[in-house]
Amino acid sequence: AGSGAGADMRTEISTAAAFVTRLLRAAGGVGEEQLRCFRECLQEAMREHYKHHWFPLVPSKGSGYRCIRINHKMDPLIAKAAGMIGLSHERLFQLLPSELTLWVDPFEVSYRIGEDGSICVLYESPQPGGKAAKQLESRTSCKEEWRTGRSSPSKTYNMMTVSS
Numbered sequence: 001a002g003s004g005a006g007a008d009m010r011t012e013i014s015t016a017a018a019f020v021t022r023l024l025r026a027a028g029g030v031g032e033e034q035l036r037c038f039r040e041c042l043q044e045a046m047r048e049h050y051k052h053h054w055f056p057l058v059p060s061k062g063s064g065y066r067c068i069r070i071n072h073k074m075d076p077l078i079a080k081a082a083g084m085i086g087l088s089h090e091r092l093f094q095l096l097p098s099e100l101t102l103w104v105d106p107f108e109v110s111y112r113i114g115e116d117g118s119i120c121v122l123y124e125s126p127q128p129g130g131k132a133a134k135q136l137e138s139r140t141s142c143k144e145e146w147r148t149g150r151s152s153p154s155k156t157y158n159m160m161t162v163s164s
Contacts, residue, residue, distance in 0.1 A: 016068065020068070023100075041081035041085070045080050046077055059105045059127065066104045070100040079092065097113045108121060109123040110122060
């Protein structure tokens with residue numbers, strides 16, 4: 001814990017912030033400079049919010065607290081960052097999915113769009129001294145589809161063999 005904890009969550013936070021920023025960019029109508037500022041503000045808000053709620057030894061602890069959620073209510077961290085670039089709640093609801101859940105946990109960032117959508121992993125790293133590859137098969141294809149627009153079995157297979 002202490003000041004070291006903040007550095008450890010940098011990758012997870014930047015992954016999550018970049019993802020929300022990509023969703024805004026894809027919706028259109030927000031300038032690159034605004035998007036850059038939004039991403040920085042969101043990362044800062046998340047760092048502050050998660051500071052005492054980041055437990056690499058027990059990654060699931062505090063998961064609900066760190067979960068970013070839009071469900072007919074705008075997540076306060078996203079709202080705060082959007083406010084910094086002058087985006088209203090109304091505008092955010094037009095730009096972002098009306099139902100989005102983003103889990104930002106040590107070693108894994110994943111999201112779900114819609115209440116019944118499948119969960120997709122944005123970032124995953126083996127836990128130090130922990131169980132390396134969690135069953136990735138079903139979830140990796142989802143991540144690949146987001147990146148390439150199609151699922152790519154060869155890549156999935158390569159990812160599986162790296163850790164063995």
